[in-house]
Amino acid sequence: MATTDAFIVGLYEHPTRRADGLSRARLHADVAHGALADAGLTIHDVDGYFCAADAPGVGALSMAEHLGLSNVRYADSTETGGSSYLFHVQHAIDAIRAGRCNVALITMADNQLGDKRAFGLSGVDMLSAPDIRFASFPPAPLYAMVAARHMHEYGTTSEQLAWIKVAASHHAQHNPHALLRDIVTVEEVLASPLVADPLHRLDCCVMTDGGGALVIAREEIARSTGKPLVRIAGSGCAIGHANGGLIDLTRTAGVRSAADAFAEAGIERSDIKYASLYDSFTITVLVQIEDIGFCEKGTGGAFVADGNLISGVGRLPFNTDGGGLCSNHPGNRGGMTKLLEAARQARGSAHPAVQVPNCDLALAHGTGGVIAGHHGSSTIILERI
Template sequence: MPKNAKAYIVGAYEHPTRNAVGKSLGQLHAEVALGALADAGLTIQDVDGYFCAGDVAGWESPGIGPLSVVEYLGLKLRHLDTSETWGSAYINHVEHAVQAIAAGKCRVALITQAGRPRAEKFSPEASHLLQAQTTAESQFELPYGPVVTNVYGMCAMRHMYEHGTTTDQLAWIKVAASHHAQHNPNAMLPRVVTVEDVLNSPIVASPLHRLDCCVISDGGGALVIAHPDVAKELKRPLIKPIGSGFTVKHLNGGYFDILASGGVQTGAEAFAQAQVTPSDIQYASLYDSFTITVLIQLENLGFCAPGAGGRFVADGGLISGVGKLAVNTDGGGLCNNHPGNRGGMTKMIEAIRQLRNEAHPEVQVPNCSLALAHGTGGQLGARHGSATIILEREA
């Protein structure tokens, strides 16, 4: 993505609900779509490109996935993209939308995400096991009982073994998220916690405690990306993607580094395209399914050296206005929202708030003009999609 923008992000909306009892999956997609379009100053009739992932076909949703949602929304399309890479999909979709607009496939692109696992009382562990039973690798892995919590626990334990990282340092990531969440009226966990609170919460998968884990929430969000000719007529802040990267990291037949996520590649690609460095980034939205997820991404993206993540996050290192780098100023998946067990959309939305100077005043980065969002879809320590995007506010 060159710096002379091919498209701009003109609309963003995060659904306020965290428990969608009484709302269908289709209704959530419709509400976030209309919210983002209203934010942009556009209508559903303006949309000619639609981007979505597998969340359009939830457990209670009939029909044929994206085609049914297109009909439900009443979209008149020239372009459809249903790329599925789980939590990284919505960051990857922004790159796809820019490419589609540049190629003349559409002029106004809509990206939606929605989910209601909390209302359905659906366990991520049960979901993982159900899906794993039908995959090519299941016969080789299921006998060992891998589930999302113990795979991330294994990553944390390895980081401690190799680099001397401590549970106190991991806890600081949750503490930072809670300091931000206290200013978010929609956050699921708005109470400020201490390192001691995290360490005193029950062990889930050693060394991870309950408060090292993200919330399970309903809701979702949406983005609108528009051609420059459209965007400049809307009188909205002009947010342009200037660098991006995407890859799939997998186990490579057992020859892999458990602490090297796809972010090693996607971060390098995004920074090279944007012609900036990690030290130039003023705000970062980092996927936070667990505290260890954030620590590994900080290292993999180049914000600190491998093994230095624990020292980087300690003592408020991620708290806006206090630390070295403001991270997840909405409270992130650890405290605010992880809709449908997919956090990429909310990472984009808070980055856009920061660039627009629309974050809460207590967490707003002054004069924020350069932000990064990174998403992991799948699991660190196993197969996952990885997407990084760098955004700039155009003066």
């Protein structure tokens, strides 16, 4: 048992979905100041800083100067795509427990739409990777390949996948910042154009600008803020890849990251009241539900059907902000927004229409890269105490 606990004390999500006229550096500064204001802290309290390749310049070096972070003694620029920020949470916990820092700031922001750049992963040169078989393809066909394999092996249907989008849309209607706020039906998802068979357009996430930030602190600082105490009870990180072709397309490294997180937290899957799940595509959600252990492999289709992911209706409320399928997926990096909504649920500060009652245990799970090839998976469990 760790002798020092770490708590989420501040959070902020940028309201923009298209950042015309706003630089990436400005967006990082906006979310940093927003999260620190939420925590009742200042730039001068921060002694640990975490960012990924979406931060412009030389990672933490450039951003520390831009933000005016004068007391940083621990920095981390780990890059694992959209899951980077969940990796950062685990690293921040380790740094706080080791006495390397007391207040950790994690920022994420991007402006690809507003800046009219090619849409990819900012700061990452995918084409220089040693194996570009997966980097050189658009993501939809790769996820379609996963969906087709899951359907072939387990009988999963397009109707079942569509229920994931339906659930997200039921939640997005209550989020004033969501890009897509209209409720959709299973029939509307199936009627939308095919992007890569069997995935339809409404099976795919939105593309936006924006970002968010988290502040994590040791316990005595957390108690002094007056905010609800949200402890990081468990964490796990793992990397998966194609392994020279010896890959099971229906499984991700989330099997390992989730096992570590639940072992550290000392709880069961059935104890989780809410889950933020990476939703680049509907199939991403279904595979994660199975890999995390909410149901057996191959039964995810039945698990997500008939509104089972809708808050107040189903057994596992998910992505109550609308998620990447409806609300926000800045820079193709959805991990930060998953952490933010999980923290809001654990605090009890999600929208009243979707707030899960007595949400004392919430989970956030991120998958960066592509699950048909190289990817990083991370699982974070939050506990309100």
